[in-house]
Amino acid sequence: MAGAPGQPAANDGAPWVDLRHVSVRYGAVVALANVSLCIVPGERVALVGANGSGKSTLLRVLHGLADANGGGGLHCNRTLRQAMLFQRPHMLRTSALNNVALALWLRGTRWRDARLDALTALQRVGLQGIAAQNARTLSGGQQQRLALARAWALRPDVLLLDEPTASLDPHAKREVESLMADFAASHGAGGPAHPVTMVFSSHNLGQVKRLANRVIYMEHGRLVADLPVHDFFNGPLPEAARLFVKGELV
Template identity: 55%
Template sequence: MSHQLLSLTGVGVSFGPVQALSEVTLQVHRGEFIALVGANGSGKTSLLQALHGLLPLTGRRTVARHCGPQVMVFQRPFMLRLSVRRNLLLALWLAGVPRAERAARAQEAMQRAGLMAMMDRPARSLSGGQQQRLALARAWSVRPDVLFLDEPTANLDPSAKHEIETLLAGFKAAGLTLIMSTHNLGQAKRLASRVVYLDRGKIRADLPVADFFNQDALDARLQLFLKGELTWDLL
């Protein structure tokens, strides 16, 4: 078994009277690509943010001593009023990367994301797919141990989605640990090594990707979800 980086034990998250997560226990190991799936309102984004330490919670969140930086890319990434290249350089500065390394790292990230021809363009002038690639390049450039992704291809056209998936597949092949919330089951099947299914704020399945899509082994509500017949999770 690979090294454990993060874990949640008996975690609950609430927003006023709404219990977003309840008794969640989960371990994340180095090199995994975990897809968080479930109906709208099931707790995917809350789980992603709890893992990243962004939410107050009950229970315990543990980060291994050998776990390095963790970075999150949101569904609508924030672009600074700077060029593509300067967005990267500023992120590297904020991450404490030595000045002598920043230019090379920024160039490597732009090459990886197919953005070299746009390096001097204002980041906010890019298309939605290009901005998402820049957000991923910016996150990757700081060499995180864990990359969190909240619906990274939502609202993108098929071509842009394919570009993002290709970039993520490359991150996975390089050994980066990724945790992604998604409504796109085909995407989960193509990219993930493990699928965590949430239903009403609880983890109902946590399986290798091949086992998750074997409907004969799953409970009735999960089968409904996989058939597209359980789209809202109302408590």
């Protein structure tokens, strides 16, 4: 039996975020419709569904970049640090090292220390060799790894990713996916008491199987199925979700 929409995976922790009957409209377009969702720290949640199903809007709501304009609202533990990666991350017109260091400096780190921490972050993602190169000249895969380095340097407790490997070649996809797995296995600014929570959208169902422990299927702005990853791929599903998994959704 498919899980009830909005029902979190088994976890005794206090929620990171709790949405209750949230809707978002852009003019006449309903981007989210009556979405209820609870996520607790340490979960790895994959958002799946066709283009236009509401995945990106939901991520933006979770990160505070889009306001709910209908429903009961959003309750979020903002004491936890958050970072969000977009499908095409914005790169400043400066070196790869400075792209990371500036993020740290804006958080209050002294510039000298920020550059040292930035170099450590670049080493973490294997980009120390191009630290001085203009970030806008990097390949798509390198830019996504740089964006992950920038996020990792901030030591977030929550990482949100919108189609992080969608436009990358197979080799770059594997590299970024490996870094995502590494990131999800780490801890946030609060140490062991704050396991990293990861929420990502993806059309790559193999990636979802490898990285997620919970899958949410969306359609026309609605949350249709919310299940542990094993149940999503092996148990009964609503018809649209079943067709999506089989690659037959029109």
